[in-house]
Amino acid sequence: MDRREFMTGAMALAGSVAMPALARAQQAAEISFFYPVAVGGPITKLIDAYASGFAGENASLKVNPIYAGTYQETIVKALTAHKSGTPPVLSVLLSTDMFTLIDEDAIVPFDEFVKTDEDKKWLASFFPGFMENSQTGGKTWGIPFQRSTVVLYWNKELFKEAGLDPETPPKTWAEQLAFAQKLTKRDAAGNVTQWGIQIPSSGFPYWLFQGLSTQAGSILANPAGDKTDYANPAVVEALQYWVDLAQKHKVHPPGIVEWGTTPRDFFERKVAMMWTTTGNLTNVRTNAKFPFGVGLLPAGKRLGSPTGGGNFYISKKASKAEQEAAFKFVRWITTPERAAQWSIDTGYVAVRPDSYETAAMKKYAADFPAALVARDQLPHAVAELSTHENQRVTKALNDGLQAALTGTKAPQKAMEDAQAEAERILKPYR
């Protein structure tokens, strides 16, 4: 049955009153595919187009994409569907959900589908930075799809006004601070009218903090996902640097900086430099009324940034045939050309280096060089923080970071508390 007809028909309405989408999908014997949307733009239309493109080339197979909300909502839905018996065959979920999905016995590794040499070559073709979050215990559980990383955006106009070279972003922590000091403006009453730098800290501060902690030379969790290292001196040093930007040097807004309003702050010229996701490229390009630059995050002891975003996972409860079909779709959608086009359309990072050699990507990058920054940063990128009981262990860190940034705990104490809480949660997993 044609999907559009299905959706608009009266039958569909009757269906949605009483029958879950999954059951509706599986009646038609299709590969159900849950995906989230985390960036603006016509993602739903793009995915639908992929599904029909795939169906065009593989008459016997049909992918039925189901838009399941944000990442958070999609994992909730996929897991509950898993528990109640009819999970989607394929889903795009956060790369950090890997351990949770393994613990829930919800996914199968991709290794069992990789048979030919060609398959093996394909598996080795992704950026290693993305694979860190996709592999554990010698197996590959996820395939990178809509992935991102944190980069620095700066306002070239404000750089010029402050007497800085508009083409040169800060390269080190010291430069970042020095630039921010020049870029912070105060009115006669001493109130700040323009901040030097902004690193968002609402919702998921751990992700941006991972940039700092990596640059300070630490890794927040081990690859097995059962031990964190929040109280490491390098981690505390990284947090101290962040806290100092706001509290000591007063070049960064005090308290919690809202993730959602940060791009707007940048457009309003209330902040000269911001850290945010590469997923914001298209947004900034459309809305910034001034020339802007995109650069690597400045280096501390080293360069560093976390990766983020979603991987493909295949359900364990699906039949062998369904799993094989889902694998075929994943291979189909991650060819260099499609990965490049997906990156151009959405602003996500293309997941494999050879995508950047395609004609389409070269043409795009010639027009918009900022699109290549993510690729240049990826060799220095690390896996996004991910452990068993990921949400809880991450929340321990988030709470500690917010406590330090709002000034209720010293960085040292905040990280010790977070580490103690993470230890308590992770102990049973060792």
Next chain:
Amino acid sequence: MSAAAKPAKLPAGSITRTDPYAPTGLSLTLESFGAILLALIWVLPLAYAVWAAFHPSEFTTRFELTAPLTLENFSRAWAAAPFARYFLNTFVLVTLILACQLVLGTLAAYALARQDFWGRDVAFALILAQLMIMPDALIVENYRTMAKFGLVDTITAIALPYIASAFGIFLLRQTFKTVPKELDDAARVEGASPLQVLMKVYVPLAKPTYIAYGLVSVSYHWNNFLWPLLVTNSVEARPLTVGLQVFSSTDQGIDWAVICAATLMTSAPLLVGFLLFQRQFVQSFMRAGIK
């Protein structure tokens, strides 16, 4: 008090009595000033939504009278998410809930108000328990139940925990109790069955209660968020509120212009309905004796 039997005339705007305590002169001016000031504060979010929705996004945070007007935010919002489908879902949802609530509530209220039977008081107490233990507190277990029934991601699942409403039963019971017993007896003498008596005597007299309760129920469920968020996955079942949240919480940060356009769009039916019927609305409350 006798709610249903009350004379139907006492509309808010046209009171002809002389109230010795009605403020006049300076005190009226002061009172009006205070009331209008508070009203301005209260309507500010809506006013801002209108501003942001009808102006290009660079004027979202700047209030200049000369800013150009635009409808582009509405078309962008409409294109960004399947709002037509969400509207349909919400419409089906509130209709389904209200219809069930009224039928179930009427039957139960009639039994509690006019039938004398074994276990009535216990039943009433059990029903009243829901006034306190609201369905929102039971999300974890109710989710489990829906999963067991295979109803997750359906409109039915959003509706089910709410279709038996203690508040509705309680209100209708109070109203039914005020119906004169003689009317009931007279209908019975004419040979009407209990259900006929209910339909012919009680239901018509309780009309204001039905309207007032209906309005409360519709506005509550039109705007309900947490439970629908948990229990729906797909566009086909998602109501407006959840659709709106999914649409406004992207990684790219907040675009107030589009969000405000979407907000106005999604609340327009309720807003317009209230503007048109606000007098009847207050009267229904008054006559329903909800106080």
Next chain:
Amino acid sequence: MNTRATATLHGWLLLLPAMACLALFTHWPAVASFIDSFYSTPRGRRPARFIGLDNYQQMLADPIFWKAMTNNLWFALGTVPTSIALALLMAVWVNDRILARTWVRMAYFTPTVLPMIAVANIWLFFFTPQYGLLEQIVAFFGGRPTNWLGSQDTALYAVTIVAVWKEAGFFMIFYLAALQTIPPSLGEAAAIEGASRWTYFRRIQFPLLMPTTLFVLINAMINAFRMVDHLFVMTRGGPDNATTLLLYYIYQVGFSFWDTAYAAALTCVLLALLALIAFIQYGWLERRTHYR
């Protein structure tokens, strides 16, 4: 005796549909939460097992739980009296023949018809540092800039204000309906006695509004434990749990951490709190009814 049996049968038949739904979606889940709170959360291949009071012990040692409880207490203290007082004030104003009365009444009521999840985004703009509406106003009067939602001192106030704004107009309708049913003759009689307006309000209007106040009070108390929608947009419970309310924490534990057993134990605490409120208020209600 036979008629009595028939009446019982009829009565229960009429009650059956409503009772069945209530049993399935209110009574049973309440009992099930209680039972589940003594078991561990099943994960993957590990089934749930009986663990006695472990979940409750974990709760006692959980600082976030205590934080959520204190926050909720302050949230209730902030929203309940304020929204009731404002609702009463609005109703009295709108009941008088003030200027632009229809318009003012409409303004008070609009928050009720706007979805909380949507207006939370608008309030987010009001509270945004630097160019947010509140900051623009504060700056106009030469005040110090504040990061309302990003500071632990002010975030809870900010979400409380939004809740008061949301519900006061709704409660106003109840007061307004009640005010308009007070017979005008009472006012005339009081005026003949020479009572001042304040005395008339305090001695006559307010006592007559008592049943409404009780009704509104119950609703306001329940709302204090129910209103969490705006947290999803404005703070997500942060900074460092400064705005985490009990129901929001239940959502996090139940649907983000997937610790359903612990969530069940938290649900039991919420239910116990609500029962306690009911108990106190019904005790009071009983006395009031007697007094009337």
